[in-house]
Structure formats: structure tokens, C-alpha cells
Amino acid sequence: MNRVLIYGILNVTPDSFSDGGRYYGVDAAVEHALSMIEEGADVIDIGGMSTRPGFTDVPEEEEISRIVPVIKALKEKEPSCQISIDTFRAGTARVALEAGADIINDITGLMADPKMGEVIAEYKAKAVLMRDGFGNPDEGWEVMLQRTVDKAKEAGIEDDKIVLDPGVGFTNTREQDIELVNAIPDMIRKWGYPIFLGVSRKRVTAEFYKGTTKADERVGSSIAMALYGVSLGATEVRVHDVKDTYAALAAVARLKGEA
Numbered sequence: 001m002n003r004v005l006i007y008g009i010l011n012v013t014p015d016s017f018s019d020g021g022r023y024y025g026v027d028a029a030v031e032h033a034l035s036m037i038e039e040g041a042d043v044i045d046i047g048g049m050s051t052r053p054g055f056t057d058v059p060e061e062e063e064i065s066r067i068v069p070v071i072k073a074l075k076e077k078e079p080s081c082q083i084s085i086d087t088f089r090a091g092t093a094r095v096a097l098e099a100g101a102d103i104i105n106d107i108t109g110l111m112a113d114p115k116m117g118e119v120i121a122e123y124k125a126k127a128v129l130m131r132d133g134f135g136n137p138d139e140g141w142e143v144m145l146q147r148t149v150d151k152a153k154e155a156g157i158e159d160d161k162i163v164l165d166p167g168v169g170f171t172n173t174r175e176q177d178i179e180l181v182n183a184i185p186d187m188i189r190k191w192g193y194p195i196f197l198g199v200s201r202k203r204v205t206a207e208f209y210k211g212t213t214k215a216d217e218r219v220g221s222s223i224a225m226a227l228y229g230v231s232l233g234a235t236e237v238r239v240h241d242v243k244d245t246y247a248a249l250a251a252v253a254r255l256k257g258e259a
Helices: 026-039 060-077 090-099 116-123 141-155 174-182 184-191 203-208 219-231 242-255
Strands: 005-011 043-047 082-086 103-106 126-130 162-165 236-239
Touching: 005 026, 005 242, 026 043, 026 060, 026 242, 043 060, 043 103, 060 082, 060 090, 082 090, 090 103, 090 116, 103 116, 116 141, 126 141, 141 162, 141 184, 174 184, 174 203, 174 219, 203 219, 219 236, 219 242, 236 242
Parallel strands: 005 043, 005 236, 043 082, 082 103, 103 126, 126 162
Antiparallel strands: none
16 A cells, blocks of 8 residues: 555634534644644645535635634644635635645546646645546546646646546535545546545445444444545545544555555
8 A cells, every 4th residue: 555645624614514623723723633633634625615415605714814824823833734724715715825735636627727736736735636526426426627737737837736526425426425435446547646535524424334423433334435545546545533534544454464
């Protein structure tokens, strides 16, 4: 098993679906980020606006005001920390990169803001690009991801900076989510870019429990889906439960004689 990068989720919002409000404040956010780094996170993925289904939009100024103080405080505490910013706005991306962020994670695949690709290319930032997250999933992952790839190339984003996200959770059905995970080998064959998988605590992970579950009770199925995705070729995973995900990946590597 190749080295898998773990992105620890840090929502500095009052309304995220799993942990909304828990880390809404610079001190609490930085403390949680440092804890995730200690547990094995390679990257801290900071979001200043919830993008769960039915999310409430917030002004760009508000999004920036939530994330920039966290970026600066975290870089001050841990200068080597890699920071990803979960945003689809070019203005937010620019300010975040100026403040010390390293990666832009755009769930719309450069489709929401026509200037996003230019900003990423200008700063030579790594780009995690999802198939058009605001598009219609029934159009098919191949068409949607190709559109994102074409957009990235037009903007001048270098190939070695591009990572593709299948977009689990941004679908119409749970069957489509499972189809996306199973299509990872086809995505790698078609484009050759690293694959980023974000399944942690999403609706599809609730399918495997008897009865109802709260989002933070879906650790087992979240890790199982992440491990399965990695077995198919994903090399980056976005998770809430860093400690357990790190241990699960390490255990599999050891059992396979790769660590």
C-alpha cells in the first residue's frame, strides 16, 4: 500500500452536518487541528462554510473572517503544517493562500467561480478538484470529471498539482455514491491523477447500520469505505476520525508487509 495522505477535517462553522459549532473559534479550532496532527493527519482541511446538502450560503467576507485567523494561528504554532482550504470562491482562495494555505479543495471542480483556476495556477497551489458538485450526478462521473480536468488545463494548473475527487455524497442516491467509489480504478486509468476520497460520516455510511445513527456514530463504516477506496487506488482521504483512520491504514499496511 502506497503512503496515504490523511486530511483531518476542521469545520470552523456553526452548521456543519457532523460537528457544526464544536470548533467555531480560533482557539478551539487550532487546538483540534494540533490534536489531529498528533494523531496522524498530514493535512488540515479547513472549511469556513458548510457545504452539506441544503447548506446556507454565507458572504465571502464571513467565510474569510472564519478561516484566515485559524490559518495564521495554526501556522504560527506548527509552521510545517500543510493546510487545505475547502472553498469554491476564488477570492477566499487567494486570501487563504496569501495567509499560508497550501492546497485548495474545490467541491465544484472550478465550476462555481470562473477565476478559481487562475488563482490556483498563479500560486502554483495543489488543487483537489471534485467533479462538478453543483451539477447533476445523473450526467455521469466521467463527463463531469472530464469537464473539471479540461477547466484545470485551460487555467494552466500543472498536472502534478491536480488531484481528483469523485464526489461521494454529492449525488442523488446512495447507489451512485457506491458506484463512484468502485469507479476509482477507471478514473486512475483514464486520467492518471491521484484520487482523493471523502466519505467520512456521509449519508452513505449510515446505510450499513441497523437502525438510525448520528453522524459521529458512523466511524466503522466510514473507515471501511476509506480502506476499500484505498485498496482500489485512492491515495488521499478526508476524515473526521484521524486517530482511528491512521491506525486502520497502518494495520492494513503491516498485515500486507508494506510497513
